[in-house]
Every structure is written in C-alpha cells, then in structure tokens.
Amino acid sequence: MKYIMTLFWSVILTNVLGYVVSSVQGTENNFTLVTVIGVIIAVLIFVIDAVLPKNEAIADHH
Structure with a gap:
C-alpha cells in the first residue's frame, strides 16, 4: 500500500x-x-528506502 500511495502522491x-x-x-x-x-x-524514493539502513532499536526517552 505504501508503494501505491508514494506513486500516487509523487x-x-x-x-x-x-x-x-x-x-x-x-x-x-x-x-x-x-x-x-x-x-x-x-522509483528513486523506493530505491532510497531500500538502500538506507533501517533503525530497528527504538531509544527510550525517559
């Protein structure tokens, strides 16, 4: 769904x-x-999203 919406809005x-x-x-x-x-x-947005590393750890802000 995110690909369809990204394509639509771009x-x-x-x-x-x-x-x-x-x-x-x-x-x-x-x-x-x-x-x-x-x-x-x-397509460039899709490629950038695939190449950039994902941050799996969520930092606590306490």
Missing part, C-alpha cells in the same frame, strides 16, 4: 509543480513528460 505533486512552472514560464504543460518524471521520482 505523480500528483509533480503534475501540480509542472503546471505551476509552465504557467509561470508561459509555456504549454506537457502532462506526459511530467507524469513520467513523477514515476521516476517515485
């Missing part, structure tokens, strides 16, 4: 960013290109 947020940037620049929004970039960002 595509949504990159499309919003692409729309805003294209509006500021006065150019046409390329939905396909921005969606592909969103998928690539999601």
